[in-house]
Amino acid sequence: MGTMEQSFDLSGGGRSRRRRLANRLAEVVATLAALSAVAVLAIVVLSIAKRGIGEISWSFLTEPPEKAGRAGGIGPILVSTALILAVCLASSLPVM
Numbered sequence: 001m002g003t004m005e006q007s008f009d010l011s012g013g014g015r016s017r018r019r020r021l022a023n024r025l026a027e028v029v030a031t032l033a034a035l036s037a038v039a040v041l042a043i044v045v046l047s048i049a050k051r052g053i054g055e056i057s058w059s060f061l062t063e064p065p066e067k068a069g070r071a072g073g074i075g076p077i078l079v080s081t082a083l084i085l086a087v088c089l090a091s092s093l094p095v096m
Helices: 015-055 058-062 075-092
Strands: none
16 A cells, blocks of 8 residues: 655745734733833832831830831731741642
């Protein structure tokens, strides 16, 4: 029995160029959108840091909140956050 060789045309014709162009355009638009989002985030974070850096003191970091959290510090909040982080970390690490 003889073997039959089949040839397939995988060039895609004229659509291949159009698809590559559309793909490249979508990549550029997605990249610009991501860069815009990162730029806005950076502006917000830097603005908050610039305004808040003068308010941070040792007493703010160690004292408990007063007046329903409108005054005082964030000491207990930092401790509870660290404890939650430690529990999550301990439960997610593999046991050897």
